[in-house]
Amino acid sequence: MRNNRRKGKIFGARLMKTGVAVFLTATTCSVLGLPVVFAVIIAIVTIEPTASDSIRKGMVRFPAALIGAGLAMAFTYWFGQVPLTYTLATLLTIFICIRCKLEAGALIATITAVAMISVTYDHYFLTFVERVGTTTIGLVISTLVNLFLLPARFSETIKKRNFQLFLDTGTLFKKRSNEIILERKSISKQCQKEYQRITGELAKTFQLCHYQREEWKYHRHSTAELRAFMFEKKRLEQLQQIHYYLGHIISVHSNNESYHNLELLLESIDSTEEGLKAAGSKISNKHLQNINELDKRFWETHNGQQPLEKKYHHHFTSETVLLFVILSIHDVLEELERVSRHQIHKAS
Numbered sequence: 001m002r003n004n005r006r007k008g009k010i011f012g013a014r015l016m017k018t019g020v021a022v023f024l025t026a027t028t029c030s031v032l033g034l035p036v037v038f039a040v041i042i043a044i045v046t047i048e049p050t051a052s053d054s055i056r057k058g059m060v061r062f063p064a065a066l067i068g069a070g071l072a073m074a075f076t077y078w079f080g081q082v083p084l085t086y087t088l089a090t091l092l093t094i095f096i097c098i099r100c101k102l103e104a105g106a107l108i109a110t111i112t113a114v115a116m117i118s119v120t121y122d123h124y125f126l127t128f129v130e131r132v133g134t135t136t137i138g139l140v141i142s143t144l145v146n147l148f149l150l151p152a153r154f155s156e157t158i159k160k161r162n163f164q165l166f167l168d169t170g171t172l173f174k175k176r177s178n179e180i181i182l183e184r185k186s187i188s189k190q191c192q193k194e195y196q197r198i199t200g201e202l203a204k205t206f207q208l209c210h211y212q213r214e215e216w217k218y219h220r221h222s223t224a225e226l227r228a229f230m231f232e233k234k235r236l237e238q239l240q241q242i243h244y245y246l247g248h249i250i251s252v253h254s255n256n257e258s259y260h261n262l263e264l265l266l267e268s269i270d271s272t273e274e275g276l277k278a279a280g281s282k283i284s285n286k287h288l289q290n291i292n293e294l295d296k297r298f299w300e301t302h303n304g305q306q307p308l309e310k311k312y313h314h315h316f317t318s319e320t321v322l323l324f325v326i327l328s329i330h331d332v333l334e335e336l337e338r339v340s341r342h343q344i345h346k347a348s
Contacts, residue, residue, distance in 0.1 A: 042138030064105025170276030
């Protein structure tokens with residue numbers, strides 16, 4: 001439910017910007033006596049998640065649209081409104097856009113070219129100039145709307161996503177660990193899907209971080225906002241590192257081996273899950289004691305392994321891999337605790 005509300009909020013802001021940009025563009029063209037449709041098309045596609053993206057992609061789409069318009073008028077003049085005109089205008093527009101490294105504008109350029117052919121019967125050069133004007137109007141208005149209306153703020157969304165991802169990662173860690181130790185089975189479809197989902201959510205959150213940095217190029221922000229953003233970005237990077245370690249037990253093969261001090265191992269799994277779900281909080285002394293015991297066990301297990309005579313075998317047992325993952329996650333949790341203390345100190 002939380003994710004649905006977040007998506008709805010972001011989508012609502014962008015939807016509102018699109019509506020305002022279309023209205024202002026259509027009104028301007030109507031007042032000037034210019035065709036509305038091409039300007040509106042440009043206005044719609046220019047609305048991006050950030051003002052920076054609108055400006056950057058607009059600089060690509062504008063020349064691409066001019067290429068499409070120019071080719072459409074040239075082929076219409078030579079051949080008229082025949083299938084060959086549509087075909088040549090489409091193919092050459094895409095080809096030239098790719099050759100000129102304007103791939104981001106190839107689609108809108110092609111749409112512009114094809115749409116112009118069916119509504120042009122004479123005055124080909126004046127029609128081309130007219131399209132330049134309407135394209136400019138749509139591009140400028142939509143960019144200004146994206147720049148000044150409801151500036152995008154992703155920091156709070158990133159914070160909420162981080163919080164939820166730590167919770168989900170803790171739950172997945174415990175479930176998969178229990179599958180290995182207690183159920184003695186390979187990864188379930190549920191765990192596999194959840195791991196893939198978290199992987200995708202991490203990528204989306206990093207994308208939001210990129211959006212926020214780009215947005216700040218055109219909007220002022222305070223030192224406190226920047227500090228809070230960098231703190232959440234650091235947490236996200238540490239979460240990505242934990243997710244990498246988690247991948248080791250996602251792919252590990254379970255077997256019927258016996259586990260040394262099973263009670264200690266299960267207790268450490270529980271405390272690690274709690275540490276993930278409360279990432280950044282103080283680590284309990286009991287957990288630290290368990291980690292010290294597991295550290296000794298890890299090196300005993302690793303150094304005490306005997307070479308196997310079988311041709312195909314796993315060099316690391318599932319217990320060794322699980323110990324490695326728990327110890328590695330603990331190292332990251334200690335760093336998270338340190339970073340959180342530092343952030344609290346700066347904020348006070």
